Each structure stands twice: as C-alpha cells, then as structure tokens.
Amino acid sequence: MAVVLTAVVSVAPPEAVAESAGFLRGLAEAGSTSVSVDEIIALKENGVEPRYIRNMLAAGLGAPNVEQLIRLRSHGVEPAFVAGVATTGLVSDLDFASVIRLRENGVDANDLGRIRKLGFGPYAADDVIRLRQNGVDATTFAALLAAGLSGAGAADAVELRQNGITLDRIRSMKRQGFSNLTLEQIVKLGRGGVI
Numbered sequence: 001m002a003v004v005l006t007a008v009v010s011v012a013p014p015e016a017v018a019e020s021a022g023f024l025r026g027l028a029e030a031g032s033t034s035v036s037v038d039e040i041i042a043l044k045e046n047g048v049e050p051r052y053i054r055n056m057l058a059a060g061l062g063a064p065n066v067e068q069l070i071r072l073r074s075h076g077v078e079p080a081f082v083a084g085v086a087t088t089g090l091v092s093d094l095d096f097a098s099v100i101r102l103r104e105n106g107v108d109a110n111d112l113g114r115i116r117k118l119g120f121g122p123y124a125a126d127d128v129i130r131l132r133q134n135g136v137d138a139t140t141f142a143a144l145l146a147a148g149l150s151g152a153g154a155a156d157a158v159e160l161r162q163n164g165i166t167l168d169r170i171r172s173m174k175r176q177g178f179s180n181l182t183l184e185q186i187v188k189l190g191r192g193g194v195i
Contacts, residue, residue: 026050030057039066046070055079060086061096068096075100084109090121091128098125105129114138118145120152127154134158143167146174149183156183165190 023044027035030053035043043053048069056072057063059082064072072082082099085091090112091098107128115121118141123131131137136157143160144152147170152160165186173179173186173195181189189195 023050027053030054035066042066042070046073048073052079056082059083061094061099064096071100072096075103077103081109085112088112088116090116090123091125092122093124101125101129105132107132108137111137115141118142119150120144120157123154130154130158134161136161139167143170144183146170147183147186148180152183159183159187163187163190165195169195 024040027040027043027050030050043066052073053069056069056079059079061082077100081103085099085102085107086094088109091102102125112128115138118138120141131154136154140157140161141152143166144150144157146167149156160183169190170186173181173189176195178189178195186195
C-alpha cells in the first residue's frame, strides 16, 4: 500500500493526494487490504467508497468481493436494502446476485417482512420476484391465511391475486358459510361471482 501512496504523491496535486490517502485509509479501515492496485482503482472509479463497503459487510450477507461490490453499487443496491431483505428470512437462496435481481424488480423488503411474519416462506428469489411482478403483497398472503391456507406457496398467492380474490372476498365467503375450501374451490367461487 505504501508504494501506491508514493506513486500517487509523485504525480497528483496535493488535494488529490489527500483524497486518495483518505480512500486508501478507508479501505484499510473497512478491512479491504488484500485487494490489488487494479481493484482499488476499479472500486474508486465505480464509486464504491469505503463507507459503502463497511455498511455492506455489516448488512448480514457476508463479505462481497470487489466484483460483487462494483455490481451492487452500479445497480443501486444500498446496504440497508440488503440488510432488510436478509433480516426477513423470506428468500431461501439469498446471495449478492439475487439481491441485485430483487432490487431491479422493485421488491420491497418491508413487504417481505410482513409476508414472513404471517408465517409464509421461505421462497426462492425467483418466486419472490414473481410475487412482485404479479402484484402480490402481504395482503394477498393475509387472504390466504384467512382462508385457512397457511401452507400455501408463492404460486398459490399468484393464482389468488390473478383471480382477484382479496381479503374482503375471503371474508365475504366466510360470512356466506363457505369455509375449509381448497384454493381451487375458492378460485372457482370467485370466477363464478359467488364471492
């Protein structure tokens, strides 16, 4: 690392030297001392600051390598999002690549937490993305729970949502005396206009 600082000092104006030294010091404080000179430059050029690295390390998903850090940063994945998703426990195959896909698809970590608190999951990242793409949120899972379908999977939630079966419709079904029905029966009643 000292060689890097010496090279920077000899060619850079004083303010750039202070910034570079601060960046290198920040990398060292973040525990990123076993990276190559090229990796240090790549981190700097891609806006991966030492604070971002420290926060990503504390997010609960392990230690990302330089390439992962750059990809996370370039896709706008913030450490708070990673921590939020990791904390929910809803995504069974959570890694840095799946976190990027979840972020790109607009997955809301708070909604994942609400779904998990209802007792559903965990689900594969692709299933969680499918939930988001189909407009499935915690209220859909609340409808499944109200219908007595606590063991329902992600595909069941998508089917319920695609057929317009809401929590209000489930409650209406129960008021009409229908209970202990399968998902297929509930969907048929919904399609038939009974609920």
